[in-house]
Amino acid sequence: MNDAFKALSDPTRRTILQLLKERDLSAGEIADQFNISKPSISHHLSILKQAKLVQDERQGQNIVYSLNLTVMQEALGWFLGMIGAKGDKPDD
């Protein structure tokens, strides 16, 4: 979870996740959406991958990234815990 929160703290990475919500995208398609070098985007993707917020799969010449919602659901649970009745213990 710590990796996930760290990964989510960067606006570029959150935007990447939002792009991937619409549809799966190759690394290059993702990089095209930003004024940032491809290596930097590759680095952001590897952080998202390490946090298990995305998964990647090679398709021929391309590497296609897609959302992995499992960890996002855990984060959602954390927030639900925080917003629940006063004194209730959050999950984490």
Added chain:
Amino acid sequence: MNDAFKALSDPTRRTILQLLKERDLSAGEIADQFNISKPSISHHLSILKQAKLVQDERQGQNIVYSLNLTVMQEALGWFLGMIGAKGDKPDD
């Protein structure tokens, strides 16, 4: 929202929020829960305050911190948007 995600990326600050979910606490009471100097905790509190995740109120000699759930609800909405039906646009 960016400030909020940044603030939430630090485990110490998330623990502070969880402590404040149980009850309001003074800066000193919060600092007592950690092996970190008071000035460092004060700094974490100021980041949480800037992100509007907490509010503070002086009560005599003490400064009492309490949760502000408004921004947390917005973050919750962000996650709900991400987890919603594929292709649906998140709020943010």
Added chain:
DNA sequence: TCGATTGTTAGATAATTAACTAAATATCTA
């Protein structure tokens, strides 16, 4: 198999951040 395309890895640098100690500020009490 050669050249083009796609993406990652390596290495460097500048900016941000979390931590500390020391000093300042604010409040209370004797």
Added chain:
DNA sequence: TAGATATTTAGTTAATTATCTAACAATCGA
């Protein structure tokens, strides 16, 4: 008002991070 308590602010340092360019690796098509 002087001293004690509570907290923040200032200033420093070490670690982390986001970015870049250059070089490497993998795949495809002619």
